[in-house]
Amino acid sequence: MGFNIYYYESNVDCKFCKKHFTTYKVRPNRYKIIEEHTDFMPVYEGLNPLLYEVAVCPHCGYAYHKSMTRTYGPFMLLINELYIKELQKPVNICQERTIDDAIVSYKLAYLVSKSSMEEPLLMANLALKIAWLYRLKNDPEAEMRYLQSAREFYSKSFATNQEGEERIQFLNAELSLRLGDIKDAKKGFSRLISDRSVSNKYRKLARNRWENYKYDENPINITETIN
Template identity: 35%
Template sequence: MQQLTPAYDKKCECRVCRQSFTTKKLRSRFVKAADYDSDFCPNYSDETMNPLIYHIHTCPHCGYSESEDFSPYFPPGALDLIHSKVMNAWTPQDYGQDRSIIDAVNTYKLALYCGTLKREKHIIMAGLLVRLAWLFRSMKNADQEHRFLKLALKEYLESYMSDDFKGSSISETRIFYLIGELSRRTHQPEQAVKYFSKVIELQSRSTEPKLIEMARERWYEMRQEQKTAAN
C-alpha cells in the first residue's frame, strides 16, 4: 500500500492566462501547531510542515499569484494591468514544487502585487501581510517582521473603516483584537489600549469569549507596563 506523504499536488487553473498548473499543499493531518503567539501566529516544531509556506498559488506560466481568499472578480482594467506589469515582466519559474521559506516569501510578495493591481479587499491584503510578517518572525528577521506587521495593521484599520471585513471569516471582535495586538507589537500603545477596550466592550454580545479574555490580558499587561514606566 502506498504511504501517504504530507504534501500533495493541487490542480489549479490560472484566472489570468487560463493555463493549468499544480501547486503543493500540506495534508491537514500532518499539520500540528505546537502553540500560537498572541497575534495567532502558529508555531510548528517542524518548520517544513508549515502550511503558510504553500498558502499562495503562483502560475508558472504568467506569474499571477493569489491565495484561495482572493475574489474571482477582476475590476475593469485590472486584467490589462496584470498583463502589462506581471505577465510581460515574468521570467518563467515554478513555485509548484517543495518550497523553501525564501520561495514562500517571494510568492507572498507576488500575491501582494497582484492583489494591489486587482484592488483586492483590505481584509484579504491584511491577511497576506500578517502571514508574511509571521514568515519573517520564523526567520528571526525582526526588521522585516515589524515592517509587514505595520503594513498589515494599516490594512486591518482600512478594512474596519470601510466595513469590507463584513461577510469574511473575520468577526468584529477579531478585527478589533488584531488591530489592538498589532498596534501593541508595533509600539503604538494608545491605539492598542483603545482597540483592546473595544473588544472588552463587546463581551455581552460576542460569541468569542477566548478573544475577550486575551484582550483583557493584553490590556492589563499594558496598564502594568505604563505604571512601571511612570514610576
C-alpha cells in the first residue's frame, strides 16, 4: 500500500510456516484512551488498536498474540495436529478490520493457545478480550458466554507477582458481578476490601465497585449518602 495515515504495516515472519506477511496496526497518534470500564476494558477515541492485536497468517492460518509463549518446538507439533489440520481455508484479515474480523482473529488465537495448552491466565485474558469485542458489537449473549469462560480461567490462574494476583482476584469478583453471581462477587470484593495485605489500589477499586453496585441496586441510598 502507499502511505496510510491511520495504519502502518507491521512485518511478520509466521512462527508456524515461516512465510512473510504484513498486517495493519493502528498508528499510535490515531487513538486515545478516554475511559475504562470496570473490568478494565479501555474505551478509545478514534480507532481501536484492540482490533489489530492478533496477527493472522494468510498463508497457513496461524494466529499470534504477543502474550502467547508456547510458540516453538514441541508446541508447534500440537498446534499442527489440533489447529492447523482442522482449519478450512485460511482467512485474510491483514488489512482494515471490522469488529467481526477482530473477533475471528481473537478466536483463532484462542484456539491456537488452547492447542498448545497455554496457561489459564493467558486464556482468561484472551477470553476477556473476546467478550469486550462482543460488547462493542452489542451482542450481550455472546459477551456473557466469554465472560463466563474468562471467569473460569481466572479462577484457575496464578500470577507471579502481587499486582497480578490482585488483578486476578478483582476480575474474578467483577466478572461474577457482571454474570449476576452476586454471592461470589460479594465474597471476592469483601476479601479484597478487608485484607490488609492487599494494595491500596485494589482495596479502593474493590470498595468503590461494590459500593457503586449496591447504590445502583438501591437508588434511595444514593441520596442518603449525598445528603
